[in-house]
Amino acid sequence: MKVTTARLTQHVLTGRTDGEPVLFVHGNVSSSAFWRDSVAALPEGYRPLAVDLRGFGESDPEPVDATRGLRDYSDDLAELVQALGLDRVHLVGWSLGGGVVLRFLRDHPAAVRSVTLVNPVSPYGFGGTEGPDGRLTHPDGTGAGAGATNPDFVARLKAGDMSDESPTSPRNVFRSSYMKHPDVPDEDFYVRSMLTTHVAESNYPGDAVTSPEWPGVAPGKIGVLNALAPTHFRLDDLHEIDPKPPILWIRGADDVIVSDTSLFDLAHLGALGVVPGSPGTPAQPMVTQTRAVLERYGRYREVVLEDCGHSPHIERPADFHGLLTAHLGEA
Template sequence: MKLPTRRLTQNVLTVAGRDAGEPVLFVHGNVSSAAFWRDAMAALPEGYRPLAVDLRGFGETDPEPVDATRGLRDYSDDVLELIAELGLDGVHLVGWSMGGGVVLQALRDRPAAVRSVTLVNPVSPYGYGGTEGPDGRLTHLDGTGSGAGAANPDFVARLKAGDMSDESPTSPRNVFRSAYVKNGPIPDEDFYLRSMLTTRVGETHYPGDAATSAAWPHVAPGKHGVLNALTPTHFRLDDLHEIAPKPPILWIRGADDVIVSDTSLFDLAHLGVLGVVPGSPGTPAQPMVTQTRAVLERYGPYREVVLDDCGHSPHLEHPAAFHRLLGDHLREA
């Protein structure tokens, strides 16, 4: 359904006949859409109302520009306005990858609206790239090492062109096969690929405006678009442990994730250590998982579940285990 709000018109997926019960709002990750939650929505236990939103610039929601200087708040404010517009109370939030950061920001800003949180391979609370150590200290004060300049230009071009081929390692299809999941093929691969291709490409969307730096690896955060919204100078959740109330958090992650990892293959610092990006002065990889764990340890009521033989998308790779874990968490909240 299309829902006009004060900020923009948002596209929300629902399940026929499931318009009552405790609301469960699913938030997708980067280069995807609400369609990635199709099966998880249908598998929710009785008594729950499944909803999944397309974030701005993805799926069929309005492609309003992303002000990266607000971190992920353009997205989280949209989600909070959607909750208010629908009159939802005590929402269970489920966020995958970048969507994990979106729901944590929404929790940080309006904890009383949230009944529980489920994080699925979430971005670090200290953003993506440009930090070191469990406390997320900046490698450079300007966030060098993160931002839109880190995006692979061939992938961006193929995404913009709607490329559904597998002719290049950087085609969206092969990125899905090599990074979104560990083991393929995933049923309905074309369905998920078409969801990826709904991503708006440009300086105010994906990846954003590129900025340069004199320091290695010579990219710094810009002011617009998705990847800049994820930089540590714009998105940082240092005070999550101070909110009240504190709804319970379930953190589900794949053991073999190459996107969100302490040794991520998308982190320029780690690629430098590996020699893939030349000229590294020895900058250590961002310990993304360690950082998330440190923030949640301070927060309090959370549980971490690691699924073996699983990459970035547990809801696609191990659906039975994912549905069971989510259902149990909702019932216990």
């Protein structure tokens, strides 16, 4: 269904229309389609809804003001929740969506019944930080932002490339990075979802800015990847909210995207010698940072799924749905 608010029109994938609302929020370069099976698997007593974030799927490609961090997305969710008259939602956020639901939780704690994080982005954004406290490597956030993405991947995404002819094709990125094991049923379905990403400077990836420091890129002011930069998105005060809904953190042990040694982190790639000229900048310890923030928050549980990558809800659906359903019931 489509829901129009003052901010934009959002597409929402739905299941049954009664029960406690469970709002699923997808990750970067994907859409609500990645939650298809989770929406279908939710038991009676729950009302599943999976939203397309702005610039993804069938929602409007409104510009992303990166200087607000992820608040454009979380404010969209707040209007959606209000428009549908949802009372105290369960939030489920994957990757980028994990950051979005944490931003929503920080701003609207009383509106949240529970939170489930699935391989979420660090509360200190993506790239440009060091240590468990998320300190900036450089004041301008060098190492993060739209300039850190692969230009060939962006070009192929914009062209709607369904092939597997290049390591940077969306299909091969799905196989090598979204999943640990590439033999996923309905692969075409998920790749088509990736291709709904609106490629533009104001959406994905954003405006690229240069920096005099290695690796030569810094966050811009518009677009998805810049909204994830640590100069714009930081949640080190999550423990201050009241009330504190319970948080379940599910992650694949072998995730190569959100990791303490992420293959998408320029600092770690520099240490591996993939990006030349590295001065030895430490990798961003993304998992460690998330754990540090949740330890301060207090009311959370971490579950690690072995032999699983970035997408537990697709790679290990039975385990994921069992954990989610139990968490919803406990909440």
